[in-house]
Amino acid sequence: MASLISCPHCGTRPKEEFSIKGDATRMRPSPQAPAEVWHKFVFIRDNPKGRHKEFWHHVLGCRRWLVVERDTLTHEVYGVTDAQQALKAGEAVE
Amino acid sequence: MNGPFMLRHALDGAVSANPARGVNHVEILADPLVISISARPATVARVKERLAGEEGLRFSGPAEWLVVAPRHDAIRVKSLTEAMGADALVADQSGGRVVLRLSGPAARAILAKLTPLDLHPDVFGEGQSANAFFGHVGVNLARLEGDVFELVLMRSFALFAFEELLEMGLEFGLTAGFAT
Numbered sequence: 493m494a495s496l497i498s499c500p501h502c503g504t505r506p507k508e509e510f511s512i513k514g515d516a517t518r519m520r521p522s523p524q525a526p527a528e529v530w531h532k533f534v535f536i537r538d539n540p541k542g543r544h545k546e547f548w549h550h551v552l553g554c555r556r557w558l559v560v561e562r563d564t565l566t567h568e569v570y571g572v573t574d575a576q577q578a579l580k581a582g583e584a585v586e
Numbered sequence: 587m588n589g590p591f592m593l594r595h596a597l598d599g600a601v602s603a604n605p606a607r608g609v610n611h612v613e614i615l616a617d618p619l620v621i622s623i624s625a626r627p628a629t630v631a632r633v634k635e636r637l638a639g640e641e642g643l644r645f646s647g648p649a650e651w652l653v654v655a656p657r658h659d660a661i662r663v664k665s666l667t668e669a670m671g672a673d674a675l676v677a678d679q680s681g682g683r684v685v686l687r688l689s690g691p692a693a694r695a696i697l698a699k700l701t702p703l704d705l706h707p708d709v710f711g712e713g714q715s716a717n718a719f720f721g722h723v724g725v726n727l728a729r730l731e732g733d734v735f736e737l738v739l740m741r742s743f744a745l746f747a748f749e750e751l752l753e754m755g756l757e758f759g760l761t762a763g764f765a766t
Contacts, residue, residue: 501648502716506702509719552724553717554647574648576627 498572501554513547516559516578541565547575595764596684596744605763610690610755612762614748618685619655620738621663622646622677629673636669644715644728644738652715652726654685654738656765684744687765688751689734692758697735699754703727705735721750 495507515537521529541564548560557575562568573581597614619642625633630649637643637651644652653666658680667676688696694705703718704710707729715728715736723746726738739747752762 502718506719509702552719554650555717556647 495567497548497558497560497569499550499553499556499558500572500574501556502550505550505553509550509552510558511549511551513549513557516545516547516575543570548572592681596741597748597764600745600748601762601764606761607763608690608759608761610692610696610758610760611688612748612751612755612760613687613689613765614762615656615685615687616764617658618680618683619653619658619662620679620683620685621653621666622679623651623653623666623670623674624677625649625674633670633674636673644726646715646717646726652679652738654728654736656685682741684739684741684748686737686739686748686751687730687734688737690758690760691733692755692760693733693735696751696755696758696760697727700750701725701727705729707732721747723747 496504497507497510498504518533518537521533543561544564545559545561548558550556550558559573559575559578561570561572563570595614595616601614623633623637627649633649640653642654644654646652653662655662660678663676663678670676697703697705701718701720703716710716710729712729712731715726717724717726719725720727720737720739723740723743725747728736728738730736737747737751748762752760754760
């Protein structure tokens with residue numbers, strides 16, 4: 493239990509309590525969008541090295557969606573916000 | 587042990603009928619009350635205010651609480667539902683949860699092997715509660731007093747978690763039995 497995430501609701505917890513959903517910076521296409529757009533959204537994903545924003549679900553804690561900004565290489569965590577607040581502030585899309 | 591599934595406790599048959607009671611003991615509540623209360627985003631503050639001072643209140647999330655008591659009480663479910671009105675969803679979860687009470691001088695040492703929560707009294711004091719990782723499942727853990735902890739588990743995970751707890755308590759002579 494080495495990697496720690498500071499949940500804004502629960503405090504510092506190990507990564508085992510979370511489930512990672514993925515990129516928090518991609519805009520979800522509209523349901524009517526053509527198949528190519530959806531294909532791109534679902535399957536064509538970058539695998540960034542370095543600072544990145546991701547959705548994390550605190551499954552075994554408060555069960556809230558969080559936006560975690562971290563370094564994918566060193567796992568240095570820069571910030572954790574509730575996804576709802578991040579969406580309101582325009583820091584995450586989807 | 588016999589009878590319809592719904593009326594059976596999830597841990598029936600997991601402990602001896604006449605258990606010995608050591609200093610470190612885990613008590614299974616036979617018929618506890620577990621109510622879950624979820625507020626709507628717009629009513630969180632109001633619900634929080636109304637719940638302040640409620641006995642057996644446990645924190646479960648930023649807009650979610652549990653109310654736990656040793657005995658099931660349908661009247662309390664009804665009165666809480668009425669008190670919350672349209673501000674929060676009140677659901678009787680008693681049948682879906684198992685409540686354990688772990689007590690004894692080694693309680694903290696046993697829990698430390700199962701959960702990442704910092705249980706030092708300065709950090710996790712009396713009356714405090716949290717949802718956390720426990721073995722491989724989720725638990726709502728509360729400190730009732732000094733060495734007494736309460737665990738609220740999902741019914742279907744209860745046997746696994748209970749057996750895990752007993753194993754971790756082996757070195758401390760942990761005993762277990764239904765509350766009398």
